[in-house]
Amino acid sequence: MGEKWPEDWARLVNEYLDFEAAAGYPDEGPRIGGDSRPAEVGEFLTGGRKWHSPPKIRNLGKLGEKRSYADNWWMWWRSLQPSGREVVEETGMMTMPMEMEWGKLTKMSGRNGFLQVMASLFWWGLEEFRDGREDKSGWAAAVGDVEGILYGVLRSGEVQ
Template structure:
């Protein structure tokens, strides 16, 4: 495990930046990046994301967050933790939206 490559969002080739690039690519097109953050719209079509859930893709996201968080804890990296906290918050929000869409769809 190469803990020194965790990096920060915006640092090309680091885990943090690669995670966000991957996570953004999974999002519905209605979620756009604005000022470095993904928009939060209830009008998004969550169908694609729900399909990815059925294919265990969200489990991969959760595993990546778990590994990232554990690595940050080992490094005692408070700045990196802010990027991780933002990622956890956004994944949580997206999962809540997918749950609502599944119930109403």
């Protein structure tokens, strides 16, 4: 479905596949936190992970719009980051220091790790492209941020 999406999405998918390959394609893995994740992710997980039936996002919104999918997604994503990343007040985006302690991100393989992040971005993309929205910058920024993190984790050589 995402093959006609911008090249950024294809790069992210490739980085994700390289990450899982480096981890040895485990089925299980440590569970990532869920305190601030979008409700749709939790519903997908508790509803039996029906890949053929992605959840409908009720309020896509944007970063900074309280209770929107986009804002909840960014809060969840921030909660997964190493301590070296900081939120830039003006934009709500995060810094990408040259040197980071990758920590728990190196262990986020398998169905309970980055796969949840990838699925949540895919659903977001489905909504963006289905509705023909003009401004896809929030989704594109999220895709770019996840790609940058996966790139850094892979280059660290610490994937477990």
